[in-house]
Amino acid sequence: MRSISDTIERLARARAQAPGATGQTNKLARLADPARNPGQLAGWYQCPDNPASPPALVVVLHGCTQTAAAYDHGSGWSQLAADYGFAVLFPEQSRQNNANLCFNWFQSDDVTRDSGEVLSIREMIATMIAVHGVDPRRVFVTGLSAGGAMANALLASYPEVFTGGAIIAGLPFGVASTVPEAFDRMRGHGIPSSTTLDTKLRDASRHEGPWPTVSVWHGTTDNTVAGANSRAIIDQWRGVHGADVSASQAQLVDGGHALEIWKDASGRDAIEHYRIVGMGHGTPVDATSGYGRPAAHMLDAGISSTVHIARNWGLTPSFERRETAANPDTAHAASQHKEPARPDGIQEVIESALRAAGLMK
Numbered sequence: 399m400r401s402i403s404d405t406i407e408r409l410a411r412a413r414a415q416a417p418g419a420t421g422q423t424n425k426l427a428r429l430a431d432p433a434r435n436p437g438q439l440a441g442w443y444q445c446p447d448n449p450a451s452p453p454a455l456v457v458v459l460h461g462c463t464q465t466a467a468a469y470d471h472g473s474g475w476s477q478l479a480a481d482y483g484f485a486v487l488f489p490e491q492s493r494q495n496n497a498n499l500c501f502n503w504f505q506s507d508d509v510t511r512d513s514g515e516v517l518s519i520r521e522m523i524a525t526m527i528a529v530h531g532v533d534p535r536r537v538f539v540t541g542l543s544a545g546g547a548m549a550n551a552l553l554a555s556y557p558e559v560f561t562g563g564a565i566i567a568g569l570p571f572g573v574a575s576t577v578p579e580a581f582d583r584m585r586g587h588g589i590p591s592s593t594t595l596d597t598k599l600r601d602a603s604r605h606e607g608p609w610p611t612v613s614v615w616h617g618t619t620d621n622t623v624a625g626a627n628s629r630a631i632i633d634q635w636r637g638v639h640g641a642d643v644s645a646s647q648a649q650l651v652d653g654g655h656a657l658e659i660w661k662d663a664s665g666r667d668a669i670e671h672y673r674i675v676g677m678g679h680g681t682p683v684d685a686t687s688g689y690g691r692p693a694a695h696m697l698d699a700g701i702s703s704t705v706h707i708a709r710n711w712g713l714t715p716s717f718e719r720r721e722t723a724a725n726p727d728t729a730h731a732a733s734q735h736k737e738p739a740r741p742d743g744i745q746e747v748i749e750s751a752l753r754a755a756g757l758m759k
Contacts, residue, residue, distance in 0.1 A: 424466075425467075425476050426442035429443045429522060436513060437502075437508060437514045437517065439489045439490060440489070440492065443526060443530070444476045445531075452532055453533060453536075454484040454537070455526055455533070455536065455537045456479065456484060456487070456708070458475050458488050459539070459542070461543035461546075461695055465499070466490040467488075468693065469545075472681065472690050473683065474688075475488075478689050478704055482714050484713050487523065487526055500544035501541075502544075504547075504574040504575060504576065504577065509572070511603055516548075516552055516555045516556070523559060536561055537559055538711050539552050539560055541565065541566065541568065546569070549563050550565050550634075551571050554602040556603065561611070562613070563612055565613070565615070566682075567615065569631070570598075571598055571634060573588075573589060589627065592630075596633070600637075609668075611668050612635045612670070614632060616673060617697070618676060620679045636669065640662055640663035643660075645660065647659045652701035654675055655672060655674050655675050657672050658673075659671075670710065672706070674699050680695035682703045683702055685698045687705055689702055690704055
């Protein structure tokens, strides 16, 4: 029989090597439990000190086998938030709810408005607004895999709460209600028609608009969640935005990854679809960006989803002009030009703007 000390040592090593584990300190603070927490989730957050105006909020949902801290370290969201003055909230799953730490996106009780896990996250957002002073008009949500599917469930259940959402390697809303159905949908089997997907979205709330924008990210070699799900998510959101399926704009970004954009009826960019060439199942990171680092399910693809998503939401400055793929040479040149990852101060921001305008060399 092994000694107690030997058992403790083995358990410590196992925890250190477990998927999603990190040897780094959690930079996030624990959020006080909301009054209503039927999903029994924990919350972690970070807010800027003494902001001049109410900051925006990004809700970040980790994937299976991950913790809030692990996903933060890999994605770089709290570092980006600290540099640019917005707040982040990381809801966290427990093994009591799901043995693999997956958000329960396939359980009807957890994705129905005003119940389960979606209500717990909605209450955490309310706490961030009431206690920490975030701007209720600028609340966003993103997530990976099961977290991406739960992000989509939040957008569907509470569209009036969110300005935009980003779904990474996720699934459409309302397409599974059992574990076997969840695995089938992940494989791309039995995905409902676009008409049914649209109906599920519209029936999730009584919302009549405006609807949150949606950014969809998926690796072209993802063998865990089939790429058919990314197209299904787009189909689910095209109807409420009045976006024409045949009227997308295409371009190349950051070394040749494909980006499609659909505009809504008013001409606003409403839906994005990033296809990350050669990437498997995970969140795309750029090790040279200064935000995030490669880890389990955090894949160095030469493009930082965190930076692109934040820029699209207007949370970081951008002085680049998007080029379409109508001119491949121009699009490729644009993809090689990256915005500086982290301006050190206001002077650098100003100088970058002047250079972009051709007023400074």
